[in-house]
Amino acid sequence: MERTNPLSRRRMLQTVAAGSAVGIAGCAGQSDETAAPTDEISFPELGEFRGSGPLVEGRPAPGGTSIEDLPNLEGELNLYIGGGEGGIYFRFVEKLEEIYPNFEVFPTSASSSSLAQTVVEEVDAGAPQADLFWSIDASSLAFVANNDAYEPLSADAIDPVPSDFTGPDSAWVGVAGRARSIPYNTNALSEDEVPNKVQQIPDTEGLPGSMGWAPSYGAFKSFITAMRLQQGEETTSEWLSSMSSAGTQKYPNEFVVSSEVADGTLDAGFANHYYALRVKNSRPDAPLDLAFTSGDAGALVNVAGALQIEGTEKSDLVNTFVRHLLSAEAQEFFTTVSFAYPMIPDVAPPGDLPTIDELNPPEIELSELSELEATLDLMRSAGVLG
Amino acid sequence: MRLRAWVTAVRQRLSRRSSTTRSTEDDEGATALDTGLTLLGAAIAAVLVAPLGWLVVDVTTLGPRAISLTVDPTTLAVLARTVALVGVVTAASVVVGVGLAVLTVQADIPYPRFWTVVAALPLAVPSYLGAFAAVSAFGPRGALTGALAPFGVEFPTIYGFVGAAVVLTLYTYPYVFLTTRASLLSLDVSLVEAARTLNAGRWEAFRRVTLPRIVPGIAAGALLVALYTLSDFGTPNIMRVEVFTQFIYARYNAFARDYAALLSVQLFAVTAVILAIESRIGVDDSAAYESRANRGAVSLDLGWLRYAAVAVPALIGLLALAVPVGIFGMWLFRSGPGYASGALAFSWTYGWHSVLVALLAAAGAILVALPIGLRSAVSDSRLAALADRAPYVGYATPGIVLAIALVSFSLDIAPWVYKTVPLLVFAYVVRFMPQAIGSIRSSRLQVDQQLIEGARTLGRSPLSAFRSITLPLVLPGIATGGALVFLTTMKELPATLILRPLGFDTLVSYIWRVQEAGLYGQAAVPALVLIVVSGLSMAVILAQEGQNDS
Numbered sequence: 001m002e003r004t005n006p007l008s009r010r011r012m013l014q015t016v017a018a019g020s021a022v023g024i025a026g027c028a029g030q031s032d033e034t035a036a037p038t039d040e041i042s043f044p045e046l047g048e049f050r051g052s053g054p055l056v057e058g059r060p061a062p063g064g065t066s067i068e069d070l071p072n073l074e075g076e077l078n079l080y081i082g083g084g085e086g087g088i089y090f091r092f093v094e095k096l097e098e099i100y101p102n103f104e105v106f107p108t109s110a111s112s113s114s115l116a117q118t119v120v121e122e123v124d125a126g127a128p129q130a131d132l133f134w135s136i137d138a139s140s141l142a143f144v145a146n147n148d149a150y151e152p153l154s155a156d157a158i159d160p161v162p163s164d165f166t167g168p169d170s171a172w173v174g175v176a177g178r179a180r181s182i183p184y185n186t187n188a189l190s191e192d193e194v195p196n197k198v199q200q201i202p203d204t205e206g207l208p209g210s211m212g213w214a215p216s217y218g219a220f221k222s223f224i225t226a227m228r229l230q231q232g233e234e235t236t237s238e239w240l241s242s243m244s245s246a247g248t249q250k251y252p253n254e255f256v257v258s259s260e261v262a263d264g265t266l267d268a269g270f271a272n273h274y275y276a277l278r279v280k281n282s283r284p285d286a287p288l289d290l291a292f293t294s295g296d297a298g299a300l301v302n303v304a305g306a307l308q309i310e311g312t313e314k315s316d317l318v319n320t321f322v323r324h325l326l327s328a329e330a331q332e333f334f335t336t337v338s339f340a341y342p343m344i345p346d347v348a349p350p351g352d353l354p355t356i357d358e359l360n361p362p363e364i365e366l367s368e369l370s371e372l373e374a375t376l377d378l379m380r381s382a383g384v385l386g
Numbered sequence: 387m388r389l390r391a392w393v394t395a396v397r398q399r400l401s402r403r404s405s406t407t408r409s410t411e412d413d414e415g416a417t418a419l420d421t422g423l424t425l426l427g428a429a430i431a432a433v434l435v436a437p438l439g440w441l442v443v444d445v446t447t448l449g450p451r452a453i454s455l456t457v458d459p460t461t462l463a464v465l466a467r468t469v470a471l472v473g474v475v476t477a478a479s480v481v482v483g484v485g486l487a488v489l490t491v492q493a494d495i496p497y498p499r500f501w502t503v504v505a506a507l508p509l510a511v512p513s514y515l516g517a518f519a520a521v522s523a524f525g526p527r528g529a530l531t532g533a534l535a536p537f538g539v540e541f542p543t544i545y546g547f548v549g550a551a552v553v554l555t556l557y558t559y560p561y562v563f564l565t566t567r568a569s570l571l572s573l574d575v576s577l578v579e580a581a582r583t584l585n586a587g588r589w590e591a592f593r594r595v596t597l598p599r600i601v602p603g604i605a606a607g608a609l610l611v612a613l614y615t616l617s618d619f620g621t622p623n624i625m626r627v628e629v630f631t632q633f634i635y636a637r638y639n640a641f642a643r644d645y646a647a648l649l650s651v652q653l654f655a656v657t658a659v660i661l662a663i664e665s666r667i668g669v670d671d672s673a674a675y676e677s678r679a680n681r682g683a684v685s686l687d688l689g690w691l692r693y694a695a696v697a698v699p700a701l702i703g704l705l706a707l708a709v710p711v712g713i714f715g716m717w718l719f720r721s722g723p724g725y726a727s728g729a730l731a732f733s734w735t736y737g738w739h740s741v742l743v744a745l746l747a748a749a750g751a752i753l754v755a756l757p758i759g760l761r762s763a764v765s766d767s768r769l770a771a772l773a774d775r776a777p778y779v780g781y782a783t784p785g786i787v788l789a790i791a792l793v794s795f796s797l798d799i800a801p802w803v804y805k806t807v808p809l810l811v812f813a814y815v816v817r818f819m820p821q822a823i824g825s826i827r828s829s830r831l832q833v834d835q836q837l838i839e840g841a842r843t844l845g846r847s848p849l850s851a852f853r854s855i856t857l858p859l860v861l862p863g864i865a866t867g868g869a870l871v872f873l874t875t876m877k878e879l880p881a882t883l884i885l886r887p888l889g890f891d892t893l894v895s896y897i898w899r900v901q902e903a904g905l906y907g908q909a910a911v912p913a914l915v916l917i918v919v920s921g922l923s924m925a926v927i928l929a930q931e932g933q934n935d936s
Contacts, residue, residue, distance in 0.1 A: 078888050078889075083899070087899055087900065106888045106889030107889065108886070109883075109895075109898075109899050110884055111639055113638075113639040113640070113641060114638065114639060114883075114884060117638075117641060117643060122797065122804075124797075125797035125798065125801055125804075126801070129804070129805055143641050218639065251626075252623065252626055370641060372640035372641055372642070373637075373641065373642045375640070376636060376640050376642070380460045381460070383460075385460070385633075385636075
């Protein structure tokens with residue numbers, strides 16, 4: 001039974017309240033505008049927060065806190081939101097603006113790393129512009145946190161998320177997960193043929209030379225950073241060189257990589273998990289599936305997350321907003337519209353993917369992913385330009 | 387015709403060697419007004435270039451590492467590829483641009499005015515949108531690749547160096563086209579006729595008489611093409627070619643701003659080399675405007691070939707204009723799953739914002755370019771020459787680099803302008819103002835000094851003479867300069883993204899946002915609006931040409 005039954009107690013009370021308000025206003029000959037703002041708030045049904053398509057049908061109702069049980073959002077918020085997935089996440093913010101008439105968000109969008117540096121420079125200069133930084137990558141959050149340009153989030157805002165996906169000192173909290181994966185063409189390969197260690201791929205017959213990657217993409221660089229942190233520079237450099245010399249095809253982004261795998265141009269690729277799901281949702285018959293490696297960089301779960309910028313005067317609003325991002329509706333939205341991994345345990349993963357616990361990601365502090373320069377040097381010396 | 391004059395001015399600005407041929411008023415001792423203008427121009431140039439100095443400050447934090455990074459083999463390899471791309475695009479643009487200019491000015495093709503507009507219009511299309519459309523049309527499983535496959539037409543892969551060069555050429559050759567046209571229109575036909583009378587063949591006359599006289603114009607256009615290619619990020623990125631700007635982006639996005647700054651300084655060095663080469667090619671440019679009579683009337687009788695010749699601009703128009711418009715139109719009407727529309731609704735205020743900042747940038751550029759351009763046209767002072775040339779650094783600076791420098795600069799020096807429309811407009815002015823200096827300077831050059839002296843003799847004050855004589859005569863130059871700045875500002879993306887005020891979206895920033903969100907259908911309307919508005923400013927530029935030559 002979905003929680004959004006129109007006859008839920010709260011909703012019924014609202015309906016009654018709104019009705020009587022209109023009635024009174026009508027008697028007094030006044031306009032509706034005199035009604036208190038809270039009377040105007042009505043929450044859409046769960047379906048409104050869901051995407052559509054075969055991967056979304058038949059999902060169980062999400063658990064977790066409903067936005068109906070959170071304090072109302074009121075006021076104006078300046079938001080720095082990372083490009084890419086951020087564009088899709090922002091659609092949820094627009095829904096919140098529709099729900100709360102007195103809530104308005106002014107977004108600025110650029111690449112997450114660019115915004116992170118902007119935040120740090122602004123805070124250093126004593127001129128912060130935004131209240132909240134919503135990055136699509138943990139490395140950018142870590143960069144801001146390492147430069148002390150944050151205010152810790154409240155316990156309320158952090159609590160719903162497992163500690164693996166929060167920053168030290170409550171500096172940031174993950175709101176959507178992005179797992180590394182290996183999309184493969186099911187006509188070309190069976191799941192068993194994809195090794196469960198990313199280091200074994202160069203030695204796996206049939207794989208090298210028929211794969212694709214997008215080295216200029218931020219998530220790929222985080223993947224290499226994770227490999228470097230876990231396996232060391234030499235191993236990582238060798239891995240890059242052997243994949244590169246085997247003829248791994250280069251693409252501008254991982255959506256293209258996933259599409260090429262679906263089309264059979266490539267047998268397999270390196271991509272964030274949601275790209276393949278996006279292809280799959282629009283082309284259910286595509287011979288495409290996802291494999292995950294185990295315990296290494298190939299199974300890194302990176303996050304998009306929110307950080308409160310130092311110097312904001314809207315701490316309450318920021319924290320309430322972050323709680324909204326971790327509500328059942330928001331998590332269902334991110335999971336079914338952008339196919340991200342939910343950050344709260346009571347929402348099912350997208351598609352029929354394993355849960356994060358079943359994935360076995362590597363033991364790596366996401367905060368360390370901001371050490372990117374060494375990764376770029378490594379990629380450069382291996383002849384793979386990012 | 388102002389463009390023609392603008393060409394000569396660009397030329398002169400870059401090679402001052404021929405300045406003795408210019409009539410100057412300096413011999414008589416500069417008036418206080420003139421000195422004031424020179425100093426004002428120099429001050430403005432200093433203000434425009436100063437923020438870029440912040441990059442050098444960033445580089446110093448690298449210490450000795452800077453040297454090893456500079457000579458790193460990978461860095462040099464990317465640099466070499468970039469230079470190769472600049473060379474190929476520039477050469478191809480010269481071939482296409484000069485060919486079309488000769489065709490539209492001198493050949494007896496049907497509807498020359500129409501083909502002139504078609505050949506000039508690709509400049510109104512941002513090259514990254516062009517690249518985007520090219521990939522959508524001719525990429526693997528592209529709209530046209532699929533449509534033509536049943537007929538046995540197979541496209542080579544569009545990605546890579548060649549594809550990038552083709553796309554960049556398609557959208558930058560109009561610089562050469564416009565400047566060469568201008569030179570051709572100003573050509574003294576009696577010289578060509580004399581050569582023909584002396585039994586020179588058509589080709590020999592072109593080579594020995596026409597070509598030397600239009601070389602400065604070609605070089606001026608080629609310079610703009612080269613600097614555009616050097617500073618462009620979007621197109622090579624979409625076409626999957628690693629060039630220097632992308633290298634800079636990657637460092638910047640890896641939190642290595644000092645490294646990015648170092649690479650930017652290296653890019654300045656390449657710019658300096660290009661400017662030097664250009665000024666060597668530019669021979670004595672006095673020839674470019676020596677005559678006022680018999681301009682451009684050479685007629686090239688192509689016979690029946692005139693109809694075949696039209697196929698060239700037609701093909702280019704098809705590729706550079708019809709394909710992107712068609713692709714965006716298709717996105718608009720297609721509603722497949724990949725093109726689903728979302729809640730990031732388009733608002734006409736984005737269009738208004740774009741036009742507003744572009745107008746402000748054009749006005750700002752004209753305001754600051756006026757003292758520099760007016761003064762350098764008639765002065766031989768080194769200070770005036772420096773003020774005239776220094777802003778070119780801004781023109782060659784990639785938008786991202788300029789934006790980074792301006793963020794640090796404004797936060798350190800003047801935090802209250804940070805993320806405001808004035809700072810954004812300032813960035814545009816720094817980047818695009820040289821185009822306005824050029825056209826103002828050249829129109830000032832064509833003002834007959836005797837007219838002004840006449841007015842002074844009749845008792846007019848210097849200011850009054852300026853108002854009643856000089857200003858009306860330089861107005862077309864102002865219009866052309868303003869239109870060029872407007873056009874380029876409308877298309878600018880990287881600096882806009884970083885410097886725009888909170889919640890201030892323009893057409894390009896909106897296109898970027900929806901494209902990032904995967905909502906390509908949403909990009910169609912703003913892209914088409916952008917092309918139409920930019921196209922209107924092309925009309926202003928071509929109208930100046932028409933007015934002055936008819």
